Amino acid sequence: MAKKHTYRFCFGPWNISEGQDPYGPPVRPPANFDWKLDQLKKLGFDAMMFHDDDAVPEIDNKSEAQIRKEAQELKKRLDGEGIAAEMVAPRLWFAPETIDGAYTSNDTRHRQYAIDRSLRSIDIARILGTDILVLWLAREGTYIRESKNGRRSIELLVEAFDKMLAYDKQVRLAIEPKPNEPMDHAYLPTIGHALAIAQLTRDPKRVGCLIESAHAILAGLDPADEIDFAMAFGKLWSLHLNDQNGLKFDQDKPFGSTNLRVAFNQVRALERDGYGKAGEYVCFDVHPFRTTRVEHWLAHLNNSRRTFLKLVAKARTFDERKAQQLIAEGRSPFRLPLRCSLLTDR
Ligand code: XUL
Numbered sequence: 389m390a391k392k393h394t395y396r397f398c399f400g401p402w403n404i405s406e407g408q409d410p411y412g413p414p415v416r417p418p419a420n421f422d423w424k425l426d427q428l429k430k431l432g433f434d435a436m437m438f439h440d441d442d443a444v445p446e447i448d449n450k451s452e453a454q455i456r457k458e459a460q461e462l463k464k465r466l467d468g469e470g471i472a473a474e475m476v477a478p479r480l481w482f483a484p485e486t487i488d489g490a491y492t493s494n495d496t497r498h499r500q501y502a503i504d505r506s507l508r509s510i511d512i513a514r515i516l517g518t519d520i521l522v523l524w525l526a527r528e529g530t531y532i533r534e535s536k537n538g539r540r541s542i543e544l545l546v547e548a549f550d551k552m553l554a555y556d557k558q559v560r561l562a563i564e565p566k567p568n569e570p571m572d573h574a575y576l577p578t579i580g581h582a583l584a585i586a587q588l589t590r591d592p593k594r595v596g597c598l599i600e601s602a603h604a605i606l607a608g609l610d611p612a613d614e615i616d617f618a619m620a621f622g623k624l625w626s627l628h629l630n631d632q633n634g635l636k637f638d639q640d641k642p643f644g645s646t647n648l649r650v651a652f653n654q655v656r657a658l659e660r661d662g663y664g665k666a667g668e669y670v671c672f673d674v675h676p677f678r679t680t681r682v683e684h685w686l687a688h689l690n691n692s693r694r695t696f697l698k699l700v701a702k703a704r705t706f707d708e709r710k711a712q713q714l715i716a717e718g719r720s721p722f723r724l725p726l727r728c729s730l731l732t733d734r
Pocket residue numbers: 439477522524564566600628638673
């Protein structure tokens with residue numbers, strides 16, 4: 389364990405999932421929000437991530453006043469438990485209004501729904517005490533390329549971001565890119581796209597990103613490079629560490645469970661770039677396997693954090709001098725991470 393690490397950790401209520409997938413129903417009993425919050429506290433995590441309707445269930449059927457009231461009640465509970473809210477994210481992929489996109493829908497009324505819901509999410513974020521609004525742009529793409537105008541879609545995204553930035557002068561938008569699923573191609577598939585579109589908004593300084601390991605891998609990229617890229621711009625405001633076995637559906641596997649070297653290099657990038665020093669959290673967007681038994685229901689969270697901390701210790705003891713020596717000799721330090729491998733850590 390890295391004894392003096394300064395990282396703070398979080399996860400979302402959806403990360404204690406019941407095992408349903410597109411082909412089968414839940415396999416673990418339903419767990420309510422209160423129980424999940426208790427587990428988060430028992431595991432010693434510091435904060436929780438919230439979709440807008442995790443914070444205020446059935447948000448679409450509630451008035452602005454009611455949404456604020458429920459958010460205030462939640463804030464009191466979180467304060468009582470000593471748990472922070474890391475971010476709020478509008479869940480713009482469930483409602484009938486967002487079937488063909490939210491901000492990029494061809495229907496003006498549907499675009500308005502998406503913006504109104506995003507502004508309510510900002511209200512909730514403000515009440516819960518976070519300035520981070522995470523935007524996973526799930527349905528902003530097309531199944532049929534000819535059904536939308538790609539150039540116009542970028543303009544619509546900028547219009548939507550501008551409305552959010554104008555609505556609240558403190559809010560920061562953290563775009564969480566993902567190249568596919570549920571769309572075959574998303575309009576903002578990588579961190580480069582997220583940071584480029586930031587420049588078109590009314591306040592580029594308040595538009596940054598969230599990197600999810602699996603999403604970067606699905607884009608055929610190394611998540612460590614995405615981390616270095618975002619941090620070179622000072623724009624990595626949140627992080628979803630997990631793992632992914634190749635180019636297929638989004639797996640959200642426990643961090644480091646598939647490829648330890650890729651995990652190690654993410655931690656190394658975070659360490660060298662000083663992630664967390666401006667208050668950012670390390671979040672695990674991980675799911676238990678469908679085969680996980682109820683008694684091991686939280687192991688994926690604990691294991692992800694444990695692996696992360698072990699890799700912090702390894703990154704801090706990485707033989708940098710030796711690496712530089714090998715590089716100077718025109719050789720590759722490819723075996724060094726293996727020398728400090730978890731396999732030798734007993
Ligand atoms: C989807 C995903 C989401 C976001 C939050 O793949 O990662 O859980 O992280 O909306």
